[in-house]
Amino acid sequence: MTSFAMPDANSRPDTLLVEDADWWRQAVVYQIYPRSFADANGDGIGDLQGIISRIDYLADLGIDAVWLSPFYPSQLADGGYDVDDYRDVDPRIGTLDEFDEMVIKLHAKNIKVIVDIVPNHTSDQHVWFKEAVAAGKGSPERDRYIFRDGLGENGKLPPADWKSTFGGPGWTQVIEPDGTPGQWYCHFFTREQPDLNWNNREVHEEFLTTLRFWSDRGVDGFRIDVAHGLAKDLPEVLPTEAEMDAMPKDGNHPMWDRDDVQKIYAEWRAVFNEYTPARTAVAEAWVHSDRIPLYASQESLGQAFNFDLLKANFNANEYKKIISHNLELSSRSGSSSTWVFSNHDVVRHATRYGLPEAAHDSDEIMNVPGPEQDWLLSGGIEPELDRDAGLQRALAATLFMLALPGSSYLYQGEELGLHEVVEIDPQDRQDPTFFRTNAEVIGRDGCRVPLPWTSEGPAFGFSEKVSHLPQPDWFAKVSASEQEGDLESPLNLYKRALHLRRELQAPEQLEWLDDISNDDVLAFVRPNGWLVVTNFGSEPVELPAGEVLLSSGPVTDGQLPGATTVWMRAAK
Secondary structure (H helix, E strand, O other): OEEEEOOOHHHOOOOOOOOOOOHHHHOEEEEEOHHHOOOOOOOOOOOHHHHHHOHHHHHHHOOOEEEEOOOOOEOOOOOOOOEOOOOOOOOOOOOHHHHHHHHHHHHHOOOEEEEEEOOOEOOOOOHHHHHHHHHOOOOOOHHHEOEEOOEOHHHOEOOOOOEOOOOOEOEEEEEOOOOOEEEEEEOOOOOOOOEEOOOOHHHHHHHHHHHHHHHHOOOOEEEEOOOOOOOOOOOOOOOOHHHHHHOOOOOOOOOOOOOOHHHHHHHHHHHHOOOOOOOEEEEOOOOOHHHHHHHHOOOOOOOEOOOHHHOOOOOHHHHHHHHHHHHHHHHHHOOOOEEEOOOOOOOOHHHHOOOOOOOOOHHHHHHOOOHHHHHHHOOOOOOOOOHHHHHHHHHHHHHHHHOOOOEEEEEOOHHHOOOOOOOOOHHHOOOHHHHHOOOOOOOOHHHOOOOOOOOOOOOOOOOOOOOOOOOOOOHHHHOHHHHHOOOOOHHHHHHHHHHHHHHHOOOOEEEEOOOOOOOOEEEEEOOOOEEEEEEOOOOOEEOOOEEEEEEOOOOEOOEEOOOEEEEEEEOO
């Protein structure tokens, strides 16, 4: 048997107490993409009043916290991640007063609030960027961003051949106050998202103020977007794209995952610790796994996402390797791990698990496109999707994940068993990736389609009128209202699992049961006898001795079917 234990984990109570300063260590966090959750005013865009109207639903589901993707004023060049003002609410989404109302009402239901902070870049409509363009070359205003003179005659060529993450060039030229073509600014995402210069002290102070602003309004924690991208050290002569790609990301890369970024987060940690309980943070850091503990340490942000399960096949050996590795990383940092299958950036896992297995080296799991990309490009035709098998595997995987030590992140709609929406015409798409790659990459619209709350209506209960992304007809059969009365629905399985999880919660330890596990079966036990077995194969296997508490599918005659997870109370 192989065991894992977290430092000082035995001090954790057997049940998760939301009042606990360490509430985040084993919390279930539900991600809300505000524009697609619920629309209360009928304009087709989700809003804060829509969230408020569904608080009872969230409480009944059994979550511990919500994470709100950006709700700030934005031109939506990148779904809200192009922020015009970090200390306000997009008027299409609500007001600060409505935000305060939402926080109070969520807290009344013992639901914590986490908000997205986007510190790598602003929108090009942010007052700072407008001031930078207007002030001209060499100004203090322009120093808040990364501006450089162009190359070639009259600086008509970009300072380097860098590409944007979303496709197209990573530099854009501005028109100077005198009307002539001028300097270029760096943007690793859309041209509407100019990168900030974190070597400028004013930038530091602006975000410290922002963190206090939301903390003072009752926000309990922050999700940090592109956490590995802030600190940059760019030489006078910029390296080429190929040269940067060849550089090791060991803390000294000029653009990504620099050791210097931890100095920024040490300042943030000091702000978090000004509050009682201390505010929490989780890093979106796409870095080598060995560097995750730097972001997850208690001197830094305190927790960091691991994304390995976002790409993993439904495979016992892959799961065991990923989970063992990430628990070891958490042990190093003193934090708890995070587990996630779906979010606003990836194809929903019910769909991924209904497609053929991805061919990848597990050490390069995040860098290899899976079959879902071909499926999207084909309009959902090739490879063939087995919707039923995908959902069955997804439910088994989720039940397995919810039993792991650490925090679990759920993405809105996965509790309904939603598949990725592929039925979106080009003219209806919004993701900049689709347009900047000339449709060579479909993008993320399919997981951002507004939720179906009812089986009828113009927008399936999301709105009284329309939805900002088109919803498919099959949403009627998977709506929340349709599933409420079906005891065997994904929604009711999630409810049972989340409520039972609180009762079963144990110290942050697990013990792999190697005598039960094999290439198709993975089993572990938590310290209080919470036994979890998943059959990743296709043939039934015999269950170990114990009381069955919950399963992702039917269990009969002591046999665990394929693609099924069971929670048990181990026999003494």
